[in-house]
Amino acid sequence: MEFDYIVVGGGSAGCVLANRLSENGQFTVLLLEAGGTDHSPVVRIPAGEATAIMSDRYNWKYAAEADSTRNGRRDVWPAGKVLGGGSSINGMMYVRGSRYDYDNWASLGNPTWSYDRVLPYFKRMETSEIGDDIYRGREGPLCASLTRVPSKITEAFIAGGVETGIPRNDDTNGATQEGIGHSEASQKNGWRHSTAQAYLRPARNRRNLCVTTKAIVTKVHIENRIATGVDYVKAGQKHTVRCRVEVILSAGAMASPKLLMLSGIGSGDALTQMGIEVKLHAPGVGRNLQEHPGILLFQHVNIRTLNTEVTPLRIVLHGLNFLFRGRGPATTSIGHGVAFIRDQPDAPAPTLQLAFSPIAYDFTPEGVRLYRKPAVMIAVNVCRPNGRGEIRLRSPDPFDAPVIDHRLLADEGDLQKLIYGGRAARKIFGSHAFSRYSIDERLPGRNVETDAEWTQYVKDVAFPMYHPCGTCRMGPDDQSVVSEDLRVKGISGLRVVDASIMPVVPSANTNVPTIMVAERASDLILNNR
16 A cells, blocks of 8 residues: 555544645545544543543553652553544643743744744634634634533632732633633533544545554654655554655654654664664654643532532433533533743743642542542642653564653752642632632641642652653754654654654643644645645
8 A cells, every 4th residue: 555644643643634634635644543433432521531541442551660759659651542642531621832832942943833933823723712813713623612511619719819819811822821710621512622523533534534543553664764654553464554755653752752763763772772773863762751740739628529420310410411411510621720820920931830620530650530529629730841751662562662761850940849839729729719618628738838848748749740742852953853844854754743842841731732733734744745
């Protein structure tokens, strides 16, 4: 078989590329996805998020190495194993990031990725219910919706934040990110709106687009430093497919660098030790791994919260409300309110994100578990952490999971920001507006007051926010993997288009920025023709 374009990975970026590259009908496109379809209600119904992310069927559940900065804790790092990828199993928070994030990308040697250059792609991708037309899109494939299960306790979170000095901001994806307001979700009429639904579904019947699921790509063929095709395995059978124009890796921040290394692109010494023929010495492959470190604050409250709505009778009632009206607890996303704040007044942009949920989960090393008492939580994370890690091959066997080596709290500044954010969240819980609903603080608990106690709490409970990126970094220097147009340096006909190209993690849940990257990449690819 032969196609013009082969897209490896049908996730948040890959589904966008499959749509856009096949849109004009001139080119043949093959989309290879290692997971299955997204037809399950666990994936489509928002309240199924915790089940989906805990499922071996929809989540690769990569095991990270022991983290010495957190007493040797070993985390599970999720990655979507289904069409739509992370957008099919994530918490659905619709967050773009700040102007500073993308201007920072530009200042690092990627001038065409400034905020003013990427804003048109954010607008092109979305249909938003709120905001100014200067900043927000109205006719894009992906819906950005306000919650369809309003709660007075979310309003208390917002009012409490304003009471503590955080400015009210009714659109943190608009002119400015700083402030507190309602969070948007990637939903349409109450249903999860993944890229599989928003982008791939409308394109599935195109004769020039072929979608193959449960196809694990094992290698990119490189001949004379030109990508000529890929090998993949499906149902135990090996297949080889060639491309006429480009192979595009959209397998994610963990799988894209792994596949480059398996194909002979990476550190020459490391590849040689693995017995892999070196096609290109590219030492930056797999490095620069970034992740948002986060902590949780829990408050027991005196009203019902969404995690207590799982009795048999209420499940039936909420199910009917969802099916007939597209409303109610079944539509819940992970975050209903959000605040972006600075830990230092002279910081160029917000340094901390606080996401409020009228629902309570425990984030364990094994994954997400529903808490059974009425409670709410605020997740605090550092917007642009200084900590870095790397992805390495475990072996030359493509079916072995990669090594994920990341020390979440290696940077003292990141730890101090989390402490500042934890105290800011506690102030909101203690505000007059919120206190009418409070019973007590479950976590961290009132025994945590001093700097030393907060430090210990952060080290005990900090967790990755499931936003990995940066492992095929874009930039002009020798350690970067892709150039500004996302071509793999030194190899023709090969690009990377996913969160791995981000030089610095944006101050956002990374799904929406990844979709923007894919939208812009589709123009870069097609304009090249």
